[in-house]
Amino acid sequence: MPLNSFIMKQHTERYSLPVKTITVLGILISVIVFMSFGFKKESTISNAKNEIVNKDSIESVKAFMDVYKVLISPRCMNCHPSGDVPLQGDDSHLHTMLPQRGKNGKGIYAMKCSNCHQPTNLEGLNKPPGNPNWHLPPANIKMVFQGKTPGQLAKQLINPKTNGNKTLQQLIEHADDGLVKAGWDPGEGRTVPPMSHGEFKKAWTTWIKTGAYAPKP
């Protein structure tokens, strides 16, 4: 090869754009960027779960399946409806008179929850059950139980953005919330959840402390 051509060839080879390298790097960077958006959604959940020490996914999922049975029973689900009207009765029909959630979950106008629901239960059938804090979740965090699969519900419960900004410790304590416990004292003519409050609390605490894993699906 003549010397000029050799030098030109070397020059070209040294200074030509590494097109393949740039293309591969570009693809890798794009993948990393897209994946980072996915990770961002889960970071709140994973941050919460990082507080847990003794993770046991099998035990956690097993405990949650007991929790799920309680949360979708009428005493819990009736106030965690998918729509804006609470449910009523053991058959979870739409609450008669169709009271509505309202912005703060306490009803609207002359149909506010506490207009009929007194601070305590009343004697006799077909009277409104009572609690000083009767309400639905607010409109901006509906905390829907109705229609959720175990996996969906578990993820919703553990995520501060959808659980009312609760930390894991607050979630554990929530099992003793007044309105939660009221589910086991529902007044005459209403069934209680499918296990005792003590059993539910044990399952709830176990689920959270062993990692708050979500079953599939």
Add this chain to the structure above:
Amino acid sequence: MITLNINKKTYNIDVDPETPLLWVLRDTVGLVGTKYGCGVAQCGACVVHLNGEAVRSCVTKVSRAVGQKVVTIEGLSEKNDHPLQKAWIELDVPQCGYCQSGQIMSAAVLLRENKNPTDKDIDAAMAGNICRCGTYLRIRKGIQLAADIQRKGI
């Protein structure tokens, strides 16, 4: 002995604190404008205001009213001239009249909180007050007229 504030008057009453407010109003105090319809908070005939909120007096224990302000249909206005009362007279809303105290008391909360109620708002607010005579259409018109009277300050 318990002390109640009803329609801006003070009453000292010797009743069991568990007594439903409805019976204290009707039988003890003598304010019979509030009616008994079902006794289980299903009909709305017994609605009175407790601190401005429309409670069902048939299931509300009188103890809940201690230290609070109770307003019955008799006390809704000084001279029966609340916009709703004016509208009800104007449009001849009642038939038998039995449910109407409760209807007006519920509607009063709606008009206090919403000066321009739509039909949907009226549905939402009034769904708990039933009328065996079926005056619902006139009740709706009455609320709309009352809202107009209220807006115009007539």
